[in-house]
Amino acid sequence: KVPENITDHEQALQLTTNAYEHHSAPRNEVHHVGRPVPQDSIDSLLQILENLRWPVRNHRSGLTVEHYLVLQMNAKERFFSDLCDACRNLMDWADKTFYYSGIAVTKNFVSSPHIDDRDQTFQYAMSLGKFESGGELCVDNATALHVIDTHNRIARVDGRHVHWVRPWKGGDRFSLIFYDTSDRHPTPILATGVDEAWITINDDNTDEKKPVGS
DSSP states (O other), X not given: OOOTTOOSHHHHHHHHHHHHHTOOSOOOXXXXXXXXXXXXXXXXXXXXXXXXXXXXXXXXXXXXEEEXXXXXXXXXXSSOHHHHHHHHHHHHHHOTTOOOSEEEEEEEEEOOSBOOTTOSSXXXXXXXXXXXXXXXXEEEXXXXXXXXXXXXXXXXXXXXXXXXXXXXXXXXXXXXXXXXXXXXXXXXXXXXXXXXXXXXXXXXXXXXXXXXXX
């Protein structure tokens, strides 16, 4: 966990880097799988994303990404209404009470370690596409590295911890991140960076994915 007195995101990034450099043994990795998303929602979203007319310019610069689109929920979206509707249906299923001020929509986002320091609460993350392996979301709380499979699954994570996406193989990888940068419903930072009530722990010694607490 990042100490409470570490508030600057550059300090937090440096803390995590130091943890890697000075950790002689392999990092403690905890593997999770997100909650499976209904197939009809996956099909609807993937069809829209594969045929989307992306903006000419990405909505965030300085990133290694084929396309990056930000949907703001406080503005009426004229050009991406089908995508907004499909995302709303997804969140109505996942967590109807969650307020999100925006959705980051990406195609083939190669994410280096970063912190979403404007977030006021946890976020929901999902990936989809025809990629075959890899692409896990990694959340590092400086004690353990949480590796989360979000392929056709959704997970509740905290972007205020250092996090990134692992490389993947195969086809395109799309991602949806539902976040809130408003002050409507602020919450404390999740200590582990992952809400384990939302996921299962994957024991590396078995193919069985065990529910948390089992």
